[in-house]
Amino acid sequence: MHLSLDGISHHYGGMSVLSGIDLEIPAGEIVCIVGPSGCGKSTLLRLIGGLEKPDEGAVLQHGAPPAGSLNPLTYIFQDFALLPWRSVAGNVSLVLEDHPLGKTEREAIIDDVLARTKLSDFKVALPRQLSGGMKQRVAIARALAVRPAVLLMDEPLSALDSQTRELLMDDLVGLWSKTPFTAVYVTHNLEEAVRLGHRIVVLSRRPGTIRDVVAIDMPLAERPGRLTELTEARERLWSLIRDEAAAADMELVDA
Amino acid sequence: MPEANAPRPVPFRGGGFRPKSSLWVGAAVFALLITLWEIGSRTGIIHPLVLPAPSEAAEAFIDLYNSGLLWKHLGASLSRLAIGWTAGTLLGIAVGFSIGLFSLARAGLVPLVAAIFPIPKIALLPLFIIWFGIGEGSKVATILFGTFFPTVVATYGGVDNVDRGLIRMGQSFGLSWFSIVRKIILPGALPAILPGFRISAAIAIVLLVAAEMIGAEFGVGAYILLAGSLMAMDQLIAGVAILSAIGLTVSWIIGRTERLLLRWRT
Structure with a gap:
């Protein structure tokens, strides 16, 4: 496309x-x-x-x-736009929850994108605990999760x-x-x-x-x-x- | 005398403006005031008709407890508070959200809220008695009305203050309208809604006493009214202390809820 x-x-x-x-x-x-x-x-x-x-x-x-793309046009914002009340994994999960995916499938996607952005160790951290660079990596992981x-x-x-x-x-x-x-x-x-x-x-x-x-x-x-x-x-x-x-x-x- | 141009440390000008809270100091202020009051009463500086000693008020409280009436009064009051406040809060949040989300609701309801909010609900009590009866109905309605308006104002203020960037992010990922409201706007408005609870709970307690002064057999307000008309100042003080304890407990519960739900804040 x-x-x-x-x-x-x-x-x-x-x-x-x-x-x-x-x-x-x-x-x-x-x-x-x-x-x-x-x-x-x-x-x-x-x-x-x-x-x-x-x-x-x-x-x-x-x-x-492409087949499997959940959100073809996907943004990454300057101010990261992470929900401060959700953990790293929760922020990625947010954009998957409206799609008909099973729980295991959703978790597999989250684990995969967090691994690709080197965030696997910070799954449960809240945005306020992260540096600016890590916040933007979370936003990149979130964008990758919907296979844009x-x-x-x-x-x-x-x-x-x-x-x-x-x-x-x-x-x-x-x-x-x-x-x-x-x-x-x-x-x-x-x-x-x-x-x-x-x-x-x-x-x-x-x-x-x-x-x-x-x-x-x-x-x-x-x-x-x-x-x-x-x-x-x-x-x-x-x-x-x-x-x-x-x-x-x-x-x-x-x- | 040191030389004029000898090296010396830069004068410190920072610090301050960071009040810390301490539970012990608060408790000590209470204890000190009550002790002074007790001493004043015992030495005769404070006339017993003007203000009974704290120990007398405590005795009146123990009498109330022993007579078994304490739980009846407290139960009646707390159930009115719980029903009126919960209903008023739920309605207030619903209306506050519609004002925050829909143009028509905002245009139509904001002037109405502004017009009715400042009316003392106590002034409407006789009207409520005619509408809802002299029993529980009018009392619950007064509390409901009193908590409804501050909740509406706090809620739509909170919805207005939700970061538009987060909403745009939700839209850009194709989240449904309902998901955006539930997962982005509701938690984002919570830091404004919860402090609104403190205000509405205090208003509810004030209105509770006022409502119970008309046609109530049981309730802390009825107890205080009776004590006042019998000039039983020790019972009156005991009743007021019960109200204050209710207020403290409610504010403690709200504080815990805030800490639990707003952990994500810095």
Whole structure:
């Protein structure tokens, strides 16, 4: 299953936030969306996952989601969005409880995703006991549990410190290398974009339009060892964004 | 005298603003007040007609216990409290949730609640007697009404304050409406609903006594009223002490419930 965005435009009140977005999200690739703050990156992601309706255009789903996918379009949020009253296993269980699964089947899925995110030892811990990085790993485990066709990640590492961010980037690359998944990854961090993106979409300032799409062919697993070669792509992205980021910085939030 | 530019520690300016609670201090304050009161009564500084000694009130309590009437009064009062408070709370939570979840209920009921909440329910007691009879009905109805409104306000405030990000997460994972309400909104609103119980329980006890002062044979309120009209101040104080004990017990139970249900909070 893959997605395509067809002429998406969106307004909030009288303000145009996105205008004429056409984009392909091919299966098995990570598409990063970068752009200055307030360019409508997160809005675009909410539109892709059906949490908001676009004013114009449509997000199209091509082909059926793979068999066994419980929630084809699955989000990972910047603020983790874990229920503080549920344990690690309980938070994963939450998204399985509405599906007709037996108790043993549900527990098998929980054990599997917690093992894949290295959380098996923290099954009964509450979110308040976990570090930011562990919380986001729980959110990743929860997302994997519903076997998504497309992962929609809204600045998933932005609330974490830079060391934890490095570790989680490695985890994400590891997960992708084992079983390639399709993802839309919104970030303002160009480092993350060049480490994780097969294609990087650069949005312009409000109203957001696609300025450029930068493809990086280097396999994800090789990137940490070849960072110098990525610097070029990073510089190119920065030159695309720089002026607009400076202008966006001087804007009133609700102007 | 030390030199003006000799090294010295930075002055400490932090600390404070963190009151701690201690059970012993609380008990000591009680004991001290009662002792002073007893001494005052024995030395004649406090006239027995103005305020009986604590020991006399204790004797009145023991008399009440020996006569076997204590359990009758207490039983009558506690059953009214339990029925009125439970019904008022359940209705209040139901209405509070509908205000928190549905636009129509919010538009229609919030002004109504705001209009009726401030009316002292004691003023409506004669009306309740006509509607529900002089027996148990009017007494339970008064308590029910009194607990209903604060519960409604606490509940919809709690529902409004549930993290919208969590609700959006539930929607994004395809959870059913009912699952979102039960697994995300209800536990998320609990930290606001439980403190509301404290307020509604206190209001219920106040209204209980008021309701029992009209047409009740048994009940702590009836006992206090009778003591007052006989100028038996020792019995009056004993009755008030029973009310205070009920209040303390209820607040302790709510405290335990909070600790049990809100363990997940930091």
